[in-house]
Amino acid sequence: MRRLLSSIGSRLVIAVPYLWLLFFFLVPFFIVFKISLSQPTIAMPPYQPVFGLEDGLSGLFGKLRQLSFDNYLWLLQDALYVNAYVSSVVIAAVSTLLTLLVGYPIAYGMARAPERLRPLLLMMVILPFWTSFLIRVYAWIGILKPEGLLNQFLLFLGVIDEPLIILNTTKAVYIGIVYSYLPFMVLPLYATLEKMDHSLIEAAQDLGCPPLAAFWKITFPLSFPGVVAGCMLVFIPAVGEFVIPDLLGGSRTLMIGRTLWNEFFSNRDWPVSSAVAIVLLLILVLPIVYFQRAQARAREREG
Amino acid sequence: MAGTWGRFNIASLVLGFAFLYLPIVLLIIYSFNESRLVTVWAGFSTRWYVAMLGNRGLMDAAWVTARVAFLSATVATVLGTMAAVALTRYTRFRGRLLFSGMVFAPLVMPEVITGLSLLLLFVAINFDRGFATVTIAHITFSMCFVAVVVQSRLITFDRSLEEAALDLGATPVKAFFQVTLPVILPSVVAGWMLAFTLSLDDLVIASFTSGPGATTLPMKIYSQVRLGVTPEINAVCTVLIAIVTVGVIAAALVNKRREVLRRREDMALVASA
Numbered sequence: 124m125r126r127l128l129s130s131i132g133s134r135l136v137i138a139v140p141y142l143w144l145l146f147f148f149l150v151p152f153f154i155v156f157k158i159s160l161s162q163p164t165i166a167m168p169p170y171q172p173v174f175g176l177e178d179g180l181s182g183l184f185g186k187l188r189q190l191s192f193d194n195y196l197w198l199l200q201d202a203l204y205v206n207a208y209v210s211s212v213v214i215a216a217v218s219t220l221l222t223l224l225v226g227y228p229i230a231y232g233m234a235r236a237p238e239r240l241r242p243l244l245l246m247m248v249i250l251p252f253w254t255s256f257l258i259r260v261y262a263w264i265g266i267l268k269p270e271g272l273l274n275q276f277l278l279f280l281g282v283i284d285e286p287l288i289i290l291n292t293t294k295a296v297y298i299g300i301v302y303s304y305l306p307f308m309v310l311p312l313y314a315t316l317e318k319m320d321h322s323l324i325e326a327a328q329d330l331g332c333p334p335l336a337a338f339w340k341i342t343f344p345l346s347f348p349g350v351v352a353g354c355m356l357v358f359i360p361a362v363g364e365f366v367i368p369d370l371l372g373g374s375r376t377l378m379i380g381r382t383l384w385n386e387f388f389s390n391r392d393w394p395v396s397s398a399v400a401i402v403l404l405l406i407l408v409l410p411i412v413y414f415q416r417a418q419a420r421a422r423e424r425e426g
Numbered sequence: 427m428a429g430t431w432g433r434f435n436i437a438s439l440v441l442g443f444a445f446l447y448l449p450i451v452l453l454i455i456y457s458f459n460e461s462r463l464v465t466v467w468a469g470f471s472t473r474w475y476v477a478m479l480g481n482r483g484l485m486d487a488a489w490v491t492a493r494v495a496f497l498s499a500t501v502a503t504v505l506g507t508m509a510a511v512a513l514t515r516y517t518r519f520r521g522r523l524l525f526s527g528m529v530f531a532p533l534v535m536p537e538v539i540t541g542l543s544l545l546l547l548f549v550a551i552n553f554d555r556g557f558a559t560v561t562i563a564h565i566t567f568s569m570c571f572v573a574v575v576v577q578s579r580l581i582t583f584d585r586s587l588e589e590a591a592l593d594l595g596a597t598p599v600k601a602f603f604q605v606t607l608p609v610i611l612p613s614v615v616a617g618w619m620l621a622f623t624l625s626l627d628d629l630v631i632a633s634f635t636s637g638p639g640a641t642t643l644p645m646k647i648y649s650q651v652r653l654g655v656t657p658e659i660n661a662v663c664t665v666l667i668a669i670v671t672v673g674v675i676a677a678a679l680v681n682k683r684r685e686v687l688r689r690r691e692d693m694a695l696v697a698s699a
Contacts, residue, residue, distance in 0.1 A: 366629060
C-alpha cells in the first residue's frame with residue numbers, strides 16, 4: 124500500500140508541472156502555428172478557417188486544403204518584415220557585445236574584491252534586477268530627452284553646445300538593453316571568474332608575461348563558459364524585445380517584437396502576427412538549444 | 427589585499443554601480459519634485475504621492491496587480507518546486523528531455539511570443555480573458571524561474587539525509603516536508619519572491635492575456651508613459667521600488683540570521699559531544 128502511494132506521489136510530482144507546461148507552454152505554439160496558416164477575417168476570433176475534429180474527417184481535410192503559407196510569403200515579400208528581423212538580430216548582437224564590454228570589468232572587479240565584500244557586491248548587482256524592467260527603462264527617458272538630465276549636465280559642463288539627440292534613436296535602444304540586461308551578463312561571468320585560480324595569473328606574471336597578455340591567454344579563455352552564458356542570456360531575449368525599442372527607440376527603430384505587437388494590437392492581423400512569431404522562434408531555436416546543451420554540460424561537469 | 431584588488435578593479439566597480447543605480451536614484455529624486463516638468467527641479471514636494479493615491483484607475487490597477495502577483499507566485503512556487511524535484515530526483519522518465527526543455531525555454535523566450543501563444547490558446551478554448559488568464563500566464567512563465575532557483579539548491583543538497591529519514595520509516599512525502607523542505611526553504615522563498623516580482627513587473631504577457639476589468643499596474647503605467655513622463659508615475663515607481671527593495675533586503679537579513687543560528691547550533695552540538 125505504501126509503495127503504491129509513494130509511486131503515485133512520485134508520478135504526481137512529475138505529472139502536475141509536466142502537464143501544466145505541456146498545456147500552457149507547448150500546445151499554444153501549435154495553435155500559433157495553425158493560425159499562422161489561416162486567413163484573416165473580420166470576426167471574433169479574426170481568422171479562418173478554424174479546423175477541428177468536430178467537423179469530421181472530410182470536413183477536416185476540406186479545411187486543411189484551405190490552409191496556406193500565404194502569410195509566410197507575405198513576410199518574405201514585404202521588406203518591412205525582413206528588415207525588422209535583420210535589424211533585431213543586429214541590434215541584439217551589438218547590444219550583447221556592449222553589455223559584455225561593460226559587464227566584464229564589473230564581474231572581474233567583483234571576483235577580485237576582498238572576500239567579505241563579495242556577498243554585498245553580488246546583492247548590489249542583483250537588486251536592480253528585482254526592480255521593474257518597465258521602471259528602469261522609463262527612468263532613461265527623463266535622462267536621455269533633448270532637455271533631459273544628461274544634456275543639462277553636459278551643457279553645464281560645456282562639453283557640448285547643443286543637446287545631443289539620443290532618445291528615439293538606436294543609440295537609446297543600445298543603452299536601454301545594456302542597462303536592463305547587465306545583471307544577466309555580470310552574474311554568470313562572476314560565477315566563472317570567482318572560481319578561477321588566481322595563482323595561474325601570478326605564475327604567468329612571474330614567468331614574465333605582461334598583465335594584458337596574461338588576461339587574454341589565461342583569464343579570458345577560462346571565463347569563456349561565463350561569456351557564452353551571459354551573451355546568450357542577453358542576446359536571445361533582446362532579439363524579441365518590445366518595451367525598450369518602443370519606449371526609447373522612437374518610431375524609426377525597427378525591431379521584430381514591436382512589429383509583432385503592432386500587427387496584433389493595431390492591425391489586428393492575428394494570422395500575420397502568428398507567422399511573425401513562428402519565424403522569430405525559428406531564428407531563436409538554434410541559440411536556445413545550443414545554450415541549453417552548454418548549460419547541461421556545465422552542470423554535469425560540476426555535479 | 428588592496429594590492430591584488432587594484433585601482434582598475436575599484437574604478438570599474440564604482441563606474442559600474444553608478445551606471446546601475448544613478449537612473450533609479452534620479453527617478454526617485456524627481457518624484458519629490460514640485461514642478462510638473464520632470465526634468466526641472468522646483469523644490470521638494472510630496473504632492474505627486476497625494477495625486478497618485480487619489481488616482482482611482484492607478485489604485486485599481488495596483489490592487490489587481492497585487493492579487494495576480496500573490497496568487498501566481500504562490501501557485502508557481504508549488505509547481506516550480508515540484509518541477510525542480512522531478513528534474514533532480516528522477517533522472518530517467520519518459521519525456522524528461524522535453525520536460526527539461528519546457529522548464530528552460532520560458533526563461534529566454536521573448537515575451538511577445540509567450541504572450542501571443544497563450545492568448546491564442548485562451549481564444550481557442552473559449553476562455554474569457556481577464557484576471558484568471560493573466561494569473562495562469564504568470565504562473566506558467568514564473569514557475570520555470572522558481573524551478574531553476576530551487577533546482578540549483580537541490581543539486582547541492584545532501585541526499586543521504588533524506589535517505590536516512592526513509593530508512594527510519596518516514597514516507598517520502600513526510601521525508602520531503604520534514605527533512606528536505608526545511609533545508610531548501612531559503613531557495614523556495616527566493617523563488618516565490620522572484621515569481622512575485624516577475625508578475626509585478628510584466629507588461630507584455632499581461633497585455634496579451636488580460637481582458638476588460640483586469641488592467642494591471644504595468645499596463646496602466648505603460649499607457650501613461652506613452653503620453654509622456656509625469657512625476658505621478660515617478661511616485662508610483664518609487665513606491666514599487668521601495669516595496670521590492672525592503673522585501674529583498676529583509677529576505678537577505680532573515681537568511682543571514684538563519685545561517686548564524688544554524689552555525690551556533692552546530693557549534694553547540696560539537697561542544698556538547
